[in-house]
Amino acid sequence: MAGDQRLAEPPVEAPPDASDAPPDAPAPGERRRGGTRLTHRLRRDGALILMTLPAVALLVVFAYIPIAGNVIAFQFYSPYAGDGFLDSMANSAWTGLENFERLLDDRDFWNAVRNTLVFSSLQLLFYFPVPIALALLINSVLHSKVRAWSQAVLYLPHFFSWVLVITVFQQMFGGAGLVAQLLRDWGLADSFDLMTDPGFFKWLITAQVMWKDAGWGIIVFLAALSTVNQELYESAAVDGAGRWRRMWHVTLPALRPVIALLLVLQVGNMLTVGGEQYLIQRTAVGPGAAEVLDTYVWHRGIEGGDFSYAAAIGIVKGVFSLLLVLTANRVAHAMGEQGVYARR
Amino acid sequence: MNATATRATGPEAGGRAPRSGRRPAWEEPPTRVGLTAKGAILAIALLAILFPLWIVVVTSVSDARTIAETGGLVVWPRGVTLDAYRELLSGGEVSRAMVVSIGVTVVGTAFSMAVSVLAAYGLSRLGSLWHRPILFTLLATMFFGGAGIIPTYLLIQSLGLMNTYAALILPMAVNVFNILVLRAFFMNVGQEIIDSARIDGAGEFRILWRIVLPLSRAVLAVISLFYAVAYWGNWFAGFIYLTDQEKLPLQNVLQQIVIGNERPAGMAQVIGTGQIPSIAVQTAVMVLALLPVAVLSPFVQRHFKKGMLIGAIKG
Numbered sequence: 001m002a003g004d005q006r007l008a009e010p011p012v013e014a015p016p017d018a019s020d021a022p023p024d025a026p027a028p029g030e031r032r033r034g035g036t037r038l039t040h041r042l043r044r045d046g047a048l049i050l051m052t053l054p055a056v057a058l059l060v061v062f063a064y065i066p067i068a069g070n071v072i073a074f075q076f077y078s079p080y081a082g083d084g085f086l087d088s089m090a091n092s093a094w095t096g097l098e099n100f101e102r103l104l105d106d107r108d109f110w111n112a113v114r115n116t117l118v119f120s121s122l123q124l125l126f127y128f129p130v131p132i133a134l135a136l137l138i139n140s141v142l143h144s145k146v147r148a149w150s151q152a153v154l155y156l157p158h159f160f161s162w163v164l165v166i167t168v169f170q171q172m173f174g175g176a177g178l179v180a181q182l183l184r185d186w187g188l189a190d191s192f193d194l195m196t197d198p199g200f201f202k203w204l205i206t207a208q209v210m211w212k213d214a215g216w217g218i219i220v221f222l223a224a225l226s227t228v229n230q231e232l233y234e235s236a237a238v239d240g241a242g243r244w245r246r247m248w249h250v251t252l253p254a255l256r257p258v259i260a261l262l263l264v265l266q267v268g269n270m271l272t273v274g275g276e277q278y279l280i281q282r283t284a285v286g287p288g289a290a291e292v293l294d295t296y297v298w299h300r301g302i303e304g305g306d307f308s309y310a311a312a313i314g315i316v317k318g319v320f321s322l323l324l325v326l327t328a329n330r331v332a333h334a335m336g337e338q339g340v341y342a343r344r
Numbered sequence: 345m346n347a348t349a350t351r352a353t354g355p356e357a358g359g360r361a362p363r364s365g366r367r368p369a370w371e372e373p374p375t376r377v378g379l380t381a382k383g384a385i386l387a388i389a390l391l392a393i394l395f396p397l398w399i400v401v402v403t404s405v406s407d408a409r410t411i412a413e414t415g416g417l418v419v420w421p422r423g424v425t426l427d428a429y430r431e432l433l434s435g436g437e438v439s440r441a442m443v444v445s446i447g448v449t450v451v452g453t454a455f456s457m458a459v460s461v462l463a464a465y466g467l468s469r470l471g472s473l474w475h476r477p478i479l480f481t482l483l484a485t486m487f488f489g490g491a492g493i494i495p496t497y498l499l500i501q502s503l504g505l506m507n508t509y510a511a512l513i514l515p516m517a518v519n520v521f522n523i524l525v526l527r528a529f530f531m532n533v534g535q536e537i538i539d540s541a542r543i544d545g546a547g548e549f550r551i552l553w554r555i556v557l558p559l560s561r562a563v564l565a566v567i568s569l570f571y572a573v574a575y576w577g578n579w580f581a582g583f584i585y586l587t588d589q590e591k592l593p594l595q596n597v598l599q600q601i602v603i604g605n606e607r608p609a610g611m612a613q614v615i616g617t618g619q620i621p622s623i624a625v626q627t628a629v630m631v632l633a634l635l636p637v638a639v640l641s642p643f644v645q646r647h648f649k650k651g652m653l654i655g656a657i658k659g
Contacts, residue, residue: 038473045473047548051466052478054459058518062496063485069495085495085502134389137382142367152642153390159569159637161577163595167602167630168396171403171417176623178399178417185415211392219648230368237370243378275493276580280599294493301494302584311494 073312099312112296120270131217154215162276198289260337268325404627428628437608445594452513452575464526511585529563562647
């Protein structure tokens, strides 16, 4: 395996490529043996290459060009400077790091940074452990019907759109929602509305994430649990280990690599709290409480037309996300886990 | 971890359920407290999901009198009527949005599946020509994910896709993660069958269509569901790319009706005694948005774990 591909290749990728290679794969040494070999292989694999073309073409247009388009962050981009995106880009004036310098004095930007970090920390603390606990619970249920039905219900909200999830919360906790209705009926409170309360917003979005995805999150852990060697439990039990000690010494060690991997990814995603969820509720709660980096990019760029500045925010976010992944992975390595990519 | 992941990826793996039905002899019987606590926690988790959905469904089929008596949402059905649905589905804004959403979902899913299946099969033979660079081209995009709302928007604009349905499909048509899951399954289809088909003179397209796809129905169902759910639930693309109110898909109309508290355009003139309460209209639109998902996903559920094993552990 080439060392420089380590970061791009997920860890699982490595062994099958190395070990299961079919006999007709070229050995590392005999790569180039003249043009005849290439034409032969082209004739043999041409159809396979052809099949990948539509996907590659779509990715070039809708992933690679936008990635390259981020250079407008170093420009004063004007959509009217040329004919189309690439031409305008070529004709816009370069400004160096000016857009990034503007960020330093932008209070709204720092507010978005703070909100983003608060929201993702809360999710790390309160959301992250829930699927692990739920998976252990579901795994301990013996009755297969109960288990299948519980899973069907728990997975369901994951497939709902964010609009739907937010409207469900609106009907429960909004100004005209069920809780407000009951409080009014019982004469406890005349007005109650959690959906527009800026102070409560961080708890509201954590609850929404939990409602939508905690059930789906168990699937990874159930998969990891199903690979645990059952004889380990038996020997532990024979040696006198009770239920809790078996969980501590057999189950949790089996889950550790998956937990470490997901933790690293979660930390890497700390600056990416889902855009839709916040954009939909931004008006009701106000940008002060609900603005996160992704919505701020939308607000300055698409709503405000300051494309270069918004792209600069996007780049800063991307760079810091990468740094977070690398740091988290370092920590995972230090604790003896593999993390996202292998240790050198 | 490598070992566990690869061992569990194959379609044939996973038959050994870790805990199947019977308690092993060495395991101590559960305590009453433990059982009660477990049951209670599970019941609370399930109720937290089902109760709000129940309220929404019941309110959507309640008549005006019941809704007036409860003051809004209805917990227990009394006067049942399908008026809200009849009104919403008999032409007008919501009917049109439904058609748009169904169209985008069906066309988008078919397109995405065609592109993804071809790419996954094209990359499923290790050691084939340019296999590594092409795979790398795909994988690299996962590390820039979402790196450009602004450049993507400007690109869509300059391609002339603003206010077209293509803008709701093309940017999200390829999901590399889904291709990787498909590829992992295709790689597990027996090499001997493929080799013998090739000796019989079958080309790659024929092998894919006649041998590989029929053997991969489960994963095709799962990935189709993933794509369909992504298209059906997409709100952001409609929000930023569509400028005509008449073109909006269901999610955007749902947001306007419930969160924006607007009355559907076609229904405004129905005033007077026969009027359907706003809350019934709102909840009925919500049910329309959740129904396809709630109906389809349980059918595919038994394949999730197998499909997600590869994907999820890969992250």
